[in-house]
Amino acid sequence: MTRGWNHEVERIQELAKFLVELWDLMEMAIDERKAFSNVTRLISASVDEVSIRGCLSADVIKQVEVEVQRLNVLKASKMKELVFKRQNELEVIYKGDDMDVDSESARQIPTSLIESGNIDMSKLLQNMDDRIIKAKEQALSRRDILDRVEKWKFAVEEEIWLDAYERDENRYSAVRGAHNNLKRAEKARILVSEIQWKPVN
Template identity: 70%
Template sequence: MKGFYETELQIARICIEIAGNDRSIDSADPEIDERDLTVKRLGELKSHLKELQNEKSLRLQKVNSSIKTIHELSVVMSIDFFKTVNEVHPSLSDPSKAQSKSISNDTLARLTSTIHSLQQEKQQRLEKLQGLGRKLIELWDLMDTPADERRLDHVTTLISASVDNVSRLGCLAADVIEQTEVEAERLNVLKASKMKELVFKRQNELEEIYRGVHMDVDSDAARQILISLIESGNVDMSDLLGSMDDQIIKAKEQALSRKDILDRVEKWKFCI
């Protein structure tokens, strides 16, 4: 009777854990069928108990693996890990209850759903930061920002990263995204005021190239045209800068071809 009772009690407790109902495990009080107290029947019960123990062990492994995954995702995004797992089931947030964690179907399903939600959030945050990172680089390059002034390089390093490879502590935190958005907005405002300066800087470079090979250039007329374009508001400043960069490249090519001729002229003058 004692063997039957202890075996049935363990079976009842594991069944309650798997079912995940509100009934207390301590209240499990199995009823023994005294009509069959054979060794064969006891063996069958112990075999069933072994199967349930294996099932419990597998479920506990799944729970622990899910908790580990949630912790890793929480660390990357600076999300409150204990609050997250506590919302799934209170037993999961208490380290002292390692062997009494909920292993019910509902808990496993909620853990899976939580992981899916966190993975989606991670993907969305990464994509947002990657977009902001590309915007920062574009603005830095556009305004010739020195390397030592290019802040938030920890964001730009994520541009080519895949979501599975992003694991650095807090790199996808909400405050990091907010900080990056603020910086991008600051640069946008700065861009508007600095673009005019950059356009004339390109124009100076262009004129220097022409002067270096004794090519005539009407600086005043060129600058007046640029001022009219900028003040009209009908030109995209990025496109204008790109166009001027193209002009600079062509001017350098022309200057290089003329330099050979000028060098020959200088040698000819020297000979005379």
Template identity: 65%
Template sequence: MTALSPPASSPRTTCGSLLHELQIIWDEIGEGDSERDRMLLQLEQECLDIYRRKVDLTRKYKSELCRTLADSEAEINRLVSALGETAASFPRKKAKGSLKQQIAAMEPLLEELSAKKEGRIREFRETQAMITRICGEIAGNGGFVASGDEQVDESDLTVKRLGELKGRLKELQNEKNLRLQKVNSYISVIHDLSVVMSIDFFKTVGDVHPSLRDNLNAQAKSISNETLARLTGTIDSLKGEKQQRLQKLQGLATTLIELWNLMDIPAEEQKKLSHVTALISSPVDEVSRHGCLSSEVIEQTEVEVERLNVLKVTKMKELVFKKQNELEEIYRSVHMDVDSDTARQILLNIIGSGNVDLSTLLASMDDQITNAKEHALSRKDILDRVEKWKFATEEEKWLDDYEKDENRYSAGRGAHKNLKRAEKARILVGKLPCEFT
């Protein structure tokens, strides 16, 4: 068989040229007509299959484009609805051209709406996160949800709903500010009370909540209901403590002044505790000086009162016996008998028993002295009359003796004095019946 030379290559291969080349090859190999028909039929079937597959693929691609177009339109409508926008906000021209052209025409609007949706979702998440955080602060559970963890209902991203959330956030922020003002006000009151009583301020507020101890505000102050209630309770407790301390110190100050007056304590020494006595008539709300109600001041005052009370006992004993002497002198002045030793022994027994307050004993002795003076005054007139009577009777006796003396008129020494005395004696004796009856 003669070898066939390859056909000259044409610049473009087509189905017709290939079929012509196939006919030449069949002629050269002597292929029969039936075989040729069978092969041609097979080629035709294979071509149909290839075209059919291509058509099916193309039809499927068209369906996908239609679905993409429909999905894009649906997504646009869904986004417009979710964002609460109107059709006028996003005008769309009537779809024209091929499917790809229609899809391409929708892409800018879809991208714009998607970007707006993402921005709106961020706003919702941030707003909801702040609401959750403030609610947690108010509830006192310290709850905080990161903005990325907030669940957002993407079917309703309207400006109206966002405005409602922001309105709720504004209300919560106002409530938070009011609570923070209350907390700061309560802390200020606790600070003032702590300063007056020299109490550890940071420990006191730290016991209410650790966040209140941080004066640098590194940690947000707790504003929960529990914290506010505990702050109120702490203030009430501190005010009660302040009232008790003031009353105690006022009582001590009153005792101090009594002791000072009783024992004539020098003014210079009294100045050491003048800051205590200055509180005697002070209302509790006006007491604000630093440390004036501290435990140290109260203890110092108690020590001083105790010291003065010890001195008071000695001083009071001296005063008691001094008054006893005064009482005895009054009795003696009116010639009343007094058992001095017995009276002093009784006083010693009373003082030694400790059953009688020395101030009460002094007051009782003052009453006795007053009564004794009144009694002495009532006896004085009688005693004076008795003294005059005794003197008059003595003068009367002398006058009798004088008149019996025959030498009474002699010019001896002192005669003129006797004459004057006799003259006075006659006058005094003449008054005896009327003055002493």
């Protein structure tokens, strides 16, 4: 009796672990997990605790088995959904920074991997997450470079203007706009002295 009981405890705990793994892999919402929360609490419970909670009825075990089977059937389509969601995020990052991306090819590769069944889905999703992080870093670096280039170009233009302005013998004359030119010259001198262009490796 004890041996049979222990087997039932191990069975429900094993099923509960499968449930949690599938939930995590498929990023299931908390509300969708609540129906089996009484079972997943048993994962680390002792035999006596399981007995007290009364979660080893044949009906309960059957319900969990059916749910595990249902999630396994849904897993492939859910994985595609999660992968494409991440792929969309990647494309938004790339397009936001005018980076070329072949959307069709980019989607075909993970789709083929999923359909082959020869890929660890958790590793595939982690790989996608890593690519998103890297893409964000590249986009940030790219924007920083472009911003520095624009500042440098503006500084060069102002330096050219300032050079011409300082050669103008009439720059201090009381002509219309002279005051604005003086203010621009002051700003240009500050900009030219402060701007530093450092090539990015």
